[in-house]
Amino acid sequence: MTAPFKFRLLPLVALIAAIALPASAAVPPPLDQPYPGTIVLKVDATNLSQQIFRMKMSIPVKPGPLTMLYPQWLPGNHGPSGPLTQLAGLKFTGNGKPVEWVRDPVHVHAFHVTVPEGVSTLEAEYQFLSPLDSAQGRITMTNEILGVQWPSVTLYPAGYNSRRITVQPNLTLPDGWQFGSALETAGRNGNEVAFKPLDLETLIDSPLFAGRYFKRIDLDPGAKVPVHLNIVADNPESLEATPEQIEAHRAMVKQAAKLFGSYHYNHYDFLFALSDEFGGIGREHHQSSENGVKPGYFTDWARSESGRELLPHEYVHSWDGKFRRPAGQDVPNFNVPLQNELLWVYEGQTQYWGKVLAARSGLISENGTRNGIAALAALYDNVQGRSWRAMQDTVNDPIINGRRALGWSNWQRSEDYYVEGMFIWLDVDTKIREMSGDTRSLDDFARAFYGINNGSFVPAFYTFADVVAALNKVQAFDWAPFLRSRLDGHGSGAPLDGLARAGWKLVYKDAPSDATKASEERSKSSDFSYSLGISVKQDGAIAGVVWDGVAFRAGLAGNSSIVAVNNRAYKAEVLKAAIKAAKGSKAPIDLLVKQGSNYRTIALDYHGGARYPHLERIAGSKDRLGTILKAVK
Template identity: 75%
Template sequence: MPLPFRRFLPSPIPAACALALLGTLALPASAAVPAPRDLPYPGTIVLKVDATNVGQQIFRIRATIPAAPGPLTLLYPQWVPGNHGPSGPLNQLAGLRLSADGKPLAWTRDPVQVHAFHLTVPEGATAVEAEYQFLSPVEPAQGRITMTSEILGVQWQAMTLYPAGYFSRRIPVQASLKLPDGWQYGTALETAARRGNDISFKPLDLETLIDSPVFAGRHFRRIDLDPGAAVPVHLNIVADNPESLEAKPEQIAAHRALVKEAAKLFASHHYKHYDFLFALSDEFGGIGREHHQSSENGVKPGYFTDWAKSEAGRDLLPHEYTHSWNGKFRRPADQDVPNFNVPLQNSLLWVYEGQTQYWGNVLAARSGLVSAAGIRDTIAAYAARYDRVQGRAWRTLQDTVNDPIVQARRALGWSNWQRSEDYYVEGMLIWLDVDTRIRELSGEQRSLDDFARVFYGVDNGSVGPAYYQFDDVVRTLASVQAFDWAPFLRAKLDSNAAGAPLDGLARAGWKLVYTDTPTEIIKGQEERNKMTDFSYSLGFSVKHDGAIDGIEWDGVGFRAGLSGNSTIVAVNNRAYKPEVLKAAVKAARDGKSPLNLLVRKGSNFRTVALDYQGGLRYPRLERIPGSKDRLDTILQPRR
């Protein structure tokens, strides 16, 4: 470098000054946010949400927050229950203006806890007025769409500012909602009054409010799923069009059977009433999120009208309903946090979500929402996928409970190696192992159903919550069936051994096999996701436009050098179509036919030769000759 340019470079820092600077920077940053205290908040927050601007997808919020003169910190919820991580949509909060007695108040964001806003309440003031907007995403790249021209969902954590320094369950809130003309709504909240489009809800604490979302829509239907029951359950449906609301009597009967089967399983209820919030839409964001007395569920419009093809997704409602018992009434002790800005801990998500995944599939079959064959095919797909997870060599299943925080549910480039939230499905396979082990050890006299009645059936009618730890799970299992459960579970959770935990499947009388024909479940998944699954042959799937997805680490495609962001243009010099690649995979079984892909990545093209002669492979379950079919027994309705 020529000498004159040196004057543009920063001067060297003397060593002593550098050490001093490093010492300064090493001091931990701290947030000036008052710690939550278990004291009643003095006053009631009045929260008003105007949801009428569906054209621009903007929620407008006004809040009156009682406050004494002096410093005040307002919090925007960061840790969202059910999402298991810090997913509060702070980036969609906009236009924040604060005032007292009609005069503007300045605010500053905390530089460490950016969900906190500091201000000073002037002398003589008794409340702070807050005005702001929640900007629902207008396209999926911005986040989940919560408002369309036909449907909206009010998630109160996205609408709420609350005072720091108090437990959220000690903060009273009076919430109201303004809807577009003619719209109807469903929620677990109790309505105090409705005047035209304005709905006022009965006052309640902030924790319960945030646990009680609202679905509203232009096209709405409410179905009583337990007619005449003292503790009612309703299915509240919103849809893009009125045709999607048309459910046949036998379809409704299956949903009513779900309520009956859950009552038999858990021998209790822990809600005053329960409301499924169910959206059928191509535009409103898909969702499955649990709440204590309701759940948010969003799927494509053909759920009822294309019933034969929607079986693969019909375990959603049983899963979220199970959470009323598991995750909301019985909760892991490390999720007992005082407010929505104190971090959650997820050590027991393999119970919270893993056992719920298990019961969701079992209840789907027992109710008739999904056929027993459909559940078997689902388990086959799960078993095959998790049997090939290469990332278990370096990450235990227990460590994946941190993924909602680590990954924040973002897309992964190498999910088979990185691992994701495997505690759901691999957890389900562990609970199948537990169930079949109890059945075998007890001579078929007891099962995991007995655990459910004991563990979730306590304090029938109580809304709870009732917290538990690992030892409580082990103790309850031992009360059902004597066995050394703690080391058994820890071995499953902490292992780096290859292969999924399939002992329970074998004990259930079934084994995982591969054939050249996809099951109906896989066909349905391919159709819904607009992709073709070559995961168990070539080690990747392909979207309909040829884009390569889900590459298995160290699989056939991986070893050939394929990666994401690549598109198959041609197969053996023929333009890519799913059937062309399938035919080439079949032909390659003779060991002589080529399997060459022309692949584009960015502006570069190259030919990739795949070394594979195994033909098409799709997972399914096959009976183990001479074994007891415990899986069939598990999936049968309770009498």
């Protein structure tokens, strides 16, 4: 048997050698030089039924090697999330004849072509096959709404800084649709829109929302530098906002102006989708933001309070993250890796100011803000993963995990730099207030750090040392070790010193707050994290397990479902009643659990009663939190 096997193998080896992949053509490094000529990009977004974007691109070229790149590292996503799998149908032609391309086998977002002699314009045709359902990615096109994210529909030449490549974009919309964008319109002929030429970096950072049902609201009437809320929705009813609701959004813009004392945009455009079908989103851009929530934002105002922090958060990013950027975000193009070590400033401080501006403007009540802080304080105070993983390391999660679901998030940790970063900045704010006798605050830092170069669009980059130096100008203190101990530490519990210095403490009560109730209603689940150590979906499926909590020690995992509680079919009310009955009793809570095709009964030896997070005033302390949340006159 050995000889015939060798006889067959040798020709196969020779065949493989004969068809070996060509050696990788080097991807030219980006240089600070202008790309010769203007690239013309045409996007056809009219195929609503199949959700396909079709592109044509005209690229000025000269004969010889050319590498075209598809964006990989996307600002705001903090990771290599360019949707390469949804790029399809790529063809190049020159003078009407096909020009073949070869994908780089290492840098797979790169396409190598050789431009033939006599060709001065290379034509490209391709499609972006936008997701048909959420399992494939975020939905960006429906029968009523579409969103154009330019990284998804754009190719660009390697060898040049993105700021030195000029693109003239064009868009064909469905008949009668209107749109919002920070892009400047050069002209419109029916459903065809031509935009003014601009550099590639600004184009990629300037998305567009369009819709069958559209409304534009001026949030700063008469302002020299306008701010607009561009709303698209599944139906015209969802667009209707009361004068009081609009006034709260206008107050948010005014409070931001008082906080930063500057602007860094020609005009700012909130792109706001209210939809059950169009994918939810919150993504920052320098002169705009993409925001998507469920319908009812205006029409069910009383129940949508907790979702009204989104717009102020993304608006703050115009200053924090887009104008002032961490030095590691200073990359020459969209295929050079980002470095995320300062995301606890970029996102953490934005999380802080978003919450503050929501309260100062009246978008969220002071009580609603406190309830939200209580829920977050409890969540992060119970993160068991901090024993092995410092918060600083979580800035790498957008790269490591790509925002996929986690089986044991309480232990693995996720992008904790957002909310835990917020608590660090509350700590800084109250420390400044305490040391200065309440004459200075983080507001002074915001104006000094983000308010520079008023009117400039040119990003100003910073380092950790720059942050420390700016804090010292507001209030002299040894800020570097103060921050590093909170970023790099492994102590138990969230950094809640700032909350105590603000005059409040985290406590647990047997009834949920309005914020907890709203959260459970939105997620269609019930949270028993601080009693049994689990959260449970409406149908009994376990949504999360606290590492080393009561349920964990009993052997429960997230791929299980609760079928019955003490021999009664599972309902949230039944489990809540069992927790209440077990308080003061010695009898365990019996759960019938299904895991795969197996059933088993487990006993939870818990007798502590229901526990839901709340904030409570510290007797005799100064209510600095109330001062922080109060509107600035």
